[in-house]
Amino acid sequence: KAGVTQTPRYLIKTRGQQVTLSCSPISGHRSVSWYQQTPGQGLQFLFEYFSETQRNKGNFPGRFSGRQFSNSRSEMNVSTLELGDSALYLCASTHLGLVGGGELFFGEGSRLTVL
């Protein structure tokens, strides 16, 4: 079956702009979680959506938001971009959600560069 798909793979924005990233989970998975990966901070959990509801949230400012649609596809949005938002943004899907544990399937990420 198809894996987790993230779009776009690469994008460049300037400070102050906003960006929307998309994630299509594996068919049947109801949980989508998002992560930011940078060389300095490593992998950090942003939030998790399960059946269209935000279930968990990491320690990121309100500029980072997300949503999930009825078909489980998810989007995350970053407003008022800062240079420090340059990172690889990863999404992952799983059937039971992070609470249930088990295998988490990651996409290949969207690499955002903020100039």
Next chain:
Amino acid sequence: GESVGLHLPTLSVQEGDNSIINCAYSNSASDYFIWYKQESGKGPQFIIDIRSNMDKRQGQRVTVLLNKTVKHLSLQIAATQPGDSAVYFCAEGGSGLIFGQGTELSVKP
């Protein structure tokens, strides 16, 4: 604060040897722990997980050990192969996921 950290940033081993990658965690309330492998340009790939009520779990060529007394997690890779070269992350899970910084494993032929 609560965090998951790795003891060594890099590890170099000879092909065929066993590898041991270590991880320390601080949140004793975590429900499970996971090891991921990330190759360059790719997203993390699940290797193995272990529930907090277990001490050991084995997979194909991999073993995860959990020592709750000292809050320590390790990943053992048997007969390490060049294809095992990657960055390995531990993570603790429950209501979210907290990742360690990663250890880069380099396998010498």
